Amino acid sequence: MIDPVFLAEAAVNGLLLGGVLALLALGLNLIFGVIDIVWIAYVDLVMICMYAVYFIVQVYGWPIWVGGLASVALGALLGVGVHLLIITPILTSAPVNQLLATGGLLFFLQSFATFLWTTDHRSVRLTLPRLELFDMPISVARLIAFALSILAMLGLYLFLSRTYIGTAIRAVSQDREAMALMGANPQRVYLVTSAVGGAMAGVAAALLIIQYAVHPFFGAAFGPITFMICVLGGLGNMVGAFVASFIMSEVIAVSGVIWSTEMGYVIAFVVFIVMIFVRPGGILAKRG
Amino acid sequence: MTGARALGLLGLVALAVAPYVPIGVMREYTIHVLVQIFIWSFIGGAWSLMGRFGLTSLGHGAFLGLGAYTSTLLWNFFGLTPWLGAVAAMALTAVLAVIVAYPCSRFQVVGHYFGLVTLAVGEVVRLLIIAERDWTGGSLGLTVKAAGHDSLLAVQFADKRVFYYLALGLWLIGLYVWVRVDRSMARSAMEAIGEDETAAASVGIHVTRFKVGITVLSAVLTAAGGIAYAQYISYVNPDTLAGIGVSLRIVFAVVLGGMYSLLGPTVGTALTIALAEYLRVLFGLKFIGMAETIYGLLLVLFIIFLPAGIYGTVRQLFRRRRPAAVAA
Numbered sequence A: 001m002i003d004p005v006f007l008a009e010a011a012v013n014g015l016l017l018g019g020v021l022a023l024l025a026l027g028l029n030l031i032f033g034v035i036d037i038v039w040i041a042y043v044d045l046v047m048i049c050m051y052a053v054y055f056i057v058q059v060y061g062w063p064i065w066v067g068g069l070a071s072v073a074l075g076a077l078l079g080v081g082v083h084l085l086i087i088t089p090i091l092t093s094a095p096v097n098q099l100l101a102t103g104g105l106l107f108f109l110q111s112f113a114t115f116l117w118t119t120d121h122r123s124v125r126l127t128l129p130r131l132e133l134f135d136m137p138i139s140v141a142r143l144i145a146f147a148l149s150i151l152a153m154l155g156l157y158l159f160l161s162r163t164y165i166g167t168a169i170r171a172v173s174q175d176r177e178a179m180a181l182m183g184a185n186p187q188r189v190y191l192v193t194s195a196v197g198g199a200m201a202g203v204a205a206a207l208l209i210i211q212y213a214v215h216p217f218f219g220a221a222f223g224p225i226t227f228m229i230c231v232l233g234g235l236g237n238m239v240g241a242f243v244a245s246f247i248m249s250e251v252i253a254v255s256g257v258i259w260s261t262e263m264g265y266v267i268a269f270v271v272f273i274v275m276i277f278v279r280p281g282g283i284l285a286k287r288g
Numbered sequence B: 001m002t003g004a005r006a007l008g009l010l011g012l013v014a015l016a017v018a019p020y021v022p023i024g025v026m027r028e029y030t031i032h033v034l035v036q037i038f039i040w041s042f043i044g045g046a047w048s049l050m051g052r053f054g055l056t057s058l059g060h061g062a063f064l065g066l067g068a069y070t071s072t073l074l075w076n077f078f079g080l081t082p083w084l085g086a087v088a089a090m091a092l093t094a095v096l097a098v099i100v101a102y103p104c105s106r107f108q109v110v111g112h113y114f115g116l117v118t119l120a121v122g123e124v125v126r127l128l129i130i131a132e133r134d135w136t137g138g139s140l141g142l143t144v145k146a147a148g149h150d151s152l153l154a155v156q157f158a159d160k161r162v163f164y165y166l167a168l169g170l171w172l173i174g175l176y177v178w179v180r181v182d183r184s185m186a187r188s189a190m191e192a193i194g195e196d197e198t199a200a201a202s203v204g205i206h207v208t209r210f211k212v213g214i215t216v217l218s219a220v221l222t223a224a225g226g227i228a229y230a231q232y233i234s235y236v237n238p239d240t241l242a243g244i245g246v247s248l249r250i251v252f253a254v255v256l257g258g259m260y261s262l263l264g265p266t267v268g269t270a271l272t273i274a275l276a277e278y279l280r281v282l283f284g285l286k287f288i289g290m291a292e293t294i295y296g297l298l299l300v301l302f303i304i305f306l307p308a309g310i311y312g313t314v315r316q317l318f319r320r321r322r323p324a325a326v327a328a
Helices: A004-035 A042-059 A064-090 A095-117 A140-162 A164-174 A176-181 A186-209 A218-233 A238-258 A261-278 B002-020 B026-051 B060-078 B082-106 B112-131 B160-182 B185-195 B197-202 B207-233 B244-257 B264-283 B290-305 B310-321
Strands: A130-133 A136-139
Touching: A004 A042, A004 A136, A004 A140, A004 A164, A004 A186, A004 A218, A004 A238, A042 A064, A042 A095, A042 A186, A042 A218, A064 A095, A064 A186, A064 B290, A095 A218, A095 B244, A095 B290, A136 A140, A140 A164, A140 A186, A140 A238, A164 A176, A164 A186, A176 A186, A218 A238, A218 A261, A218 B112, A218 B244, A238 A261, A261 B082, A261 B112, B002 B026, B002 B160, B026 B060, B026 B160, B026 B207, B026 B244, B026 B264, B060 B082, B060 B112, B060 B207, B060 B244, B082 B112, B082 B207, B112 B244, B160 B185, B160 B207, B185 B197, B185 B207, B197 B207, B244 B264, B244 B290, B244 B310, B264 B290, B264 B310
Parallel strands: none
Antiparallel strands: A130 A136
């Protein structure tokens, strides 16, 4: 039998991981919901931003907040770039071609990172105190990342609900034809969405680099679980993705302690497959 | 169509004598590349059996890995000949295909969702292989136990030419199955289902039966391809035979070639393998990752500028130029 303290610790770690997964999923889900294209390479963009933070902080010695801001800016730029160069030409292509175009980007980013920076694992070292709560060690880096990712999500929520362009983004995700008839320019909305989605990738990168080492295959490690969360939450459903992130992270963390890390992911994927059959519209969808 | 048939026959004769063409030291290498092209074309063709009907699987690595590992483990631990191991592996793969396809069909999981469910299945198989590292060797992979001598029972031969003819035979079987499916009633049924499931069901097409059937056929052939590859390379690895990477590579090759034509998957596979090999030889160990970088970049460009695939685009060009000739 496993000591309950380990389980409790796993649950807390799962909660903290959930905050970061939620951030990853929200950016992807925004793009998914509005433009209706899966960016298979989304987490690889995060990987590129993580390298940027690593170089700014660890190699050039700038403070971490500079790295974070630069990461957000770079993410937004990458988002716009991907949209203009890859997504715009294939907006009306068959879905399989759309998947493959961003899949090609995945191969490109992965191997270009290998070429430039080799497969070494690199991490940013921050000296942070360790917290103890009921005999459980809690990483302060993870706590900060969790708090900031909740803040970033609130920011995204306010942007989508309170600003004019945010309202337009939500309108397009509901009905793109009607939006065009209302005189809104969907291209501009797409561009802003890609920039915001990319910026979210930048935020996620800055928060991930203080907990995990970055390497060219980082995207392959976190990519699949991010798609699963988006679908589990319901495509384009922000609240659903938020809840799904925590379900998945708890499954991974707790079963990771009971069996092994791989089995944690296996169980998370199986949960995903079963949930697709039981609730295809996402966990928060009304039964139809 | 006699012209095309004669051309096909000529091509076949050329392939049959190819291993005996004296081109010196390059022969072994050329045969090696050709064997890989045959096996992966066969796998691509198996994928396209589903893909052409809108069942875009992003998890064929699951079937590939399950097939290759089952036969390899049976041989390594129990000394069961890969011929019987292949039967067991294909049966197991068929069971997995039913487990995936039946609920997908019953709950109408299509499009993006189908892609993501299959992607998850592919990852599950990859992670299970890694997790069961006591038998499977985990991420380090597993070497097929050497028989020590040429053996038909172990399907191990020192001479690559034997594998060449086996792979050629496998590829031809794949083409035959493709043609049979193409000319069958199942094709019309599957096309109707791909267009509109509800309408297809309303005219009496048993949607679930056809979907599960085509998935099982595609999965079993993919497993056979995986076993052939494992026997040829005599090494299996979870990252090259299961998971998202290899699954995407299969889809790429097929879409690049064109998934609606008999030779599309072969053209696409031949091109991607030739490209990868060329870049690998060009850069060698000097710029690690550069070959893959260019490969990825070219894939994006191909998808953007040749959406119908290479074979499909060439055919369209010919059709435009000689509209009467191809009408038959």
